Amino acid sequence: MYDLHTHTILSDGELLPTELVRRAAVLGYDTLAITDHADASNLAGLVESVAGVRDSAECYGVELLVGVELTHVPPSLIPALARDAKRRGADIVVVHGETVVEPVAPGTNHAACTCEYVDVLAHPGFIEVEDARIAAERGMALEITSRGGHNRTNGHVVRVAREAGCLLTVDSDTHAPSDLMSKEARRAVALGAGLTEAESRKALFLDINRILQK
Ligand SMILES: [Zn+2]
Ligand SMILES: [Zn+2]
Structure with missing residues (x-):
């Protein structure tokens, strides 16, 4: 089992990274990405902090993916920040997509789908099929979410992903x-x-490597 989108006290989550990893291990997860909310103010610190618990994750038998969720970053700035995250050692870059329950800037989905450094587009709301086709070509994934509010458009995301052949x-x-x-x-x-x-x-x-080694 994997989970590629989670938050800790490093942004607005409730758990320390290590407790999150431990709880995931007990539930049977093999792979866990910690993807706290990031913008240009905190990205470097997040990548460094989460990398600090790699040994703890290994002790608990969980493959930790050090990640960030680029959140409300202006679409034109997403490519440079995603690249910066990878350059600093992030394993995975998630973009906070155009959920219908927050005023995410239009163009965020498109910027994520066209960026080679983005791996997962989270809660993409009413994503357009053209963007999903680009995501499919690039081998990145669209997200189905259990989170209340964001999950309203899961059905739409499935339909569009099916049409576009998207992961x-x-x-x-x-x-x-x-x-x-x-x-x-x-x-x-x-x-x-x-x-x-x-x-x-x-x-x-x-197979998460399909997304990460695209
Ligand atoms: Zn999130
Ligand atoms: Zn949050």
């Missing part, structure tokens, strides 16, 4: 301990978003 991830966007999903909850989110059994399996057991 999908199923993530929690965890902020509090109770947000981490059990195996059953992940399956319910995937099927509830409208994926077939076969599509659900593909999304839930996605």
Whole structure:
């Protein structure tokens, strides 16, 4: 099991990185990305801080992906900041997509889908199929989310991803301990978003390296 979108006290989450990793390990996760909210003010510190718990994650048997979620960054500045994150050693860059419950700047989805340093577009709201096609060509993933509010458009995201042939991830966007999903909850989110059994399996057991080594 993987979760590619989680938050800690390094931004607006409730848990220390190590406790988040421990709780994920107990639930059976193999791979966990810590992707705190980032902009130009805090990106460098986040990458450095999360990298500091790599040893702890290894002790608990979890592959830790050091990440950031570029959040409300102006679309024109996303490419440079995503590149900076990777250059500083981030394993994964998530972009906070155009969810319908926040005033995310129009063009954010497009900037993420066209940027070679972005791996996952989180909660992309009413993403357009043209952008999903670009994402598909690049091998990046669109996100199905369990998070209340952001999850309103999961059905649309599934339809567009299917049409574009895009990879999908199923993530929690965890902020509090109770947000981490059990195996059953992940399956319910995937099927509830409208994926077939076969599509659900593909999304839930996605080889993360396919996204990261695109
Ligand atoms: Zn948050
Ligand atoms: Zn998030």
